[in-house]
Amino acid sequence: MQSGAGIFFDGITSARHDVAVTLGAASLVISDRTGNVLANWPYNELEPLTAPDKVLRIGRRGNLALERLEIFDADFAHAVDEQAIHIDRTGMIQRRQRGSVIGWTVAATVSMLLVAWFGIPALAERIAPLLPVTIERKLGDAVDVQTRAMLDTGKTGTAFECGTADSEKAGRAALDKMIHRLEAAAGLPGPLRSIVVRKVEANALALPGGQVYIFRGLIDKAENADEVAGVIAHEIGHVAHRDGTKAVLQAGGLSFLFGMLLGDFVGGGAVVIAAKTVLQSSYTREAESAADAYAAALMNKAGGNVRALATMLTRIGGATEPGMKILLDHPETKARVAAINKFADAKSTTPFLDAKEWAALKRICAG
């Protein structure tokens, strides 16, 4: 097999190019549909990049333009693999990458400039963990205003936020008690904030910087306080892992990164894009599993009932965030539930709220 199809990213724009890939004598030739050669990579400079299963993703070593090529056809990927003497199956490159983690702190500034210049969304994943908490918080605040506006589609005259009317304040106090207990166990670098909104979906979401939205539908569907606490713990997992920040940086791209460099996020369409990302997209399965694992560990640490999260997840069909599909009988949901339950330790647990507080929380949107 001497040629095949691939998808090429030129590293300058985010456009995907359908390309023909040919195995030349000493190099891989990447050409567009009209036969123009877009890149010519010597075999000894090919470098494997991390990719999902069944995709061969390669780049060129030391290439500052950050071009990459993806090959989906297994047979052709194998043929490329055979030629590419540098594609390493022994883990040398991975070991080297681990060794360079320290260097990333210094490289962060350079990366930010690179992203700003080249607009490479993939770098968001690497930059997010390096952002100072104060900057992340500013980013979150800007997105928050927009998120609230997009979610608030209710009739005028009804308060969008629950827990503010006199009859709802006991519910808010109960929620605060629950969140403080989780927060004390979590030890996040910044304070967590939360808002309950009058939306019927059983959802929650976390914004960059630690603002957690809890939808009324989630509290309505829950049968005890630990079920609500479990979902909030899952959202705290996304905050701790900076998943929202990564998603927003990827979606907002250039504008946010320029904004970040200039210390001003507000203004421009980037905030709108970011809020849409938060509301419409979903995280990867890996990010969800990591948030589940975090939530289970946090529930254990806080003395709550880990199994309550699994129960709640089953009841709401696995969709803890607005962008997720409801997969009631889906193996993915079942696998998540099983994984969470494995974390449940035998210790006795203390309910997050007593009966009276729980009743108050159930009425947090009643006013």
Ligand SMILES: [Zn+2]
């Ligand atoms: Zn999640």
